[in-house]
């Protein structure tokens with residue numbers, strides 16, 4: 001784990017430090033921060049409305065799959081989320097996704113210790129373990145790309161992360177009406193990546209924020 005060393009007045013840097021401290025972070029980008037923030041009204045909200053509410057609402061409107069309730073439940077309880085800009089919210093979402101994916105690797109490892117699992121479930125879990133194992137470094141890279149302003153690359157990798165979550169879920173088949181043992185984990189990873197992709201979209205196409 002890396003430490004926050006260099007003092008900086010950049011809000012994004014402060015945000016990352018705070019993220020690090022409260023979320024036991026796995027990654028701190030070394031890229032220079034605070035460069036080239038687009039001057040959309042999103043970065044300077046004209047109304048006094050809360051940035052988390054605004055962003056979750058916008059993304060709920062724009063995304064086919066995002067749940068407003070999830071977005072609010074994930075970002076709302078994080079104090080710094082209300083003081084940052086949308087770029088910061090994207091980073092927070094990706095950090096949460098990274099934490100979740102890392103956590104899920106341990107969850108699957110634990111689940112696999114259960115000897116009473118049927119062979120099909122064991123196989124599906126092993127497949128998910130591979131998928132999640134691959135997703136952790138991809139999320140680290142997505143954060144890095146985002147911090148360097150490579151929004152397109154970051155969004156592309158995040159789409160892959162969403163696919164990973166779907167593939168893991170689908171691997172359990174639809175043999176029973178029961179949810180898969182990883183449905184919550186898959187749902188969280190899918191939604192958190194969706195939030196970050198939506199924000200990247202908002203930053204890349206500011207006009208998308210003003211419905212005609």
Ligand SMILES: *[C@@H]1O[C@H](CO)[C@@H](O)[C@H](O)[C@H]1NC(C)=O
Pocket residue numbers: 049050053072
């Ligand atoms: C933000 O959204 C939550 C949940 O929808 C709501 O409870 C809260 O009052 C909203 N806050 C603001 C400032 O709009």
Ligand SMILES: *[C@@H]1O[C@H](CO)[C@@H](O)[C@H](O)[C@H]1NC(C)=O
Pocket residue numbers: 073074096097099100103188
């Ligand atoms: C996972 O994501 C949720 C948001 O859905 C968040 O509350 C939680 O802290 C994250 N981290 C872990 C380790 O689950």
